Amino acid sequence: MCFETDGKRNGNYVFCPVNAIGDCPYCDKKGHCRMKDPIEDCDDFASFWESWEEYDSADEVDPDAPTDFAEEEIQWARENLGYPG
Numbered sequence: 001m002c003f004e005t006d007g008k009r010n011g012n013y014v015f016c017p018v019n020a021i022g023d024c025p026y027c028d029k030k031g032h033c034r035m036k037d038p039i040e041d042c043d044d045f046a047s048f049w050e051s052w053e054e055y056d057s058a059d060e061v062d063p064d065a066p067t068d069f070a071e072e073e074i075q076w077a078r079e080n081l082g083y084p085g
Contacts, residue, residue: 003026003028003034004026004035004036005034005035006034007028007032007033009052009055009056010056013030013032014032014033014038015031015033016031016032016033016044016045017044017045017047017048017049018044018045019031020044024042026038026042039051039052039055
């Protein structure tokens with residue numbers, strides 16, 4: 001198998017977001033994406049991130065983000081799915 005990159009960006013491995021091991025010629029056996037520019041050239045990868053800036057900031061925590069997401073989901077389930085309350 002011939003890859004275009006070493007599977008890294010900024011020294012960190014880039015992982016295939018859909019785990020295409022065996023299905024994609026650019027996804028190695030460890031799940032590293034070795035495509036030259038998956039944001040531009042891979043529809044699966046681009047469906048997760050629109051830009052490298054978005055990809056790079058994926059692990060950043062937003063201190064202003066709501067912390068009660070689970071409660072909102074439970075309330076939605078009660079209202080829409082008959083989840084017992």
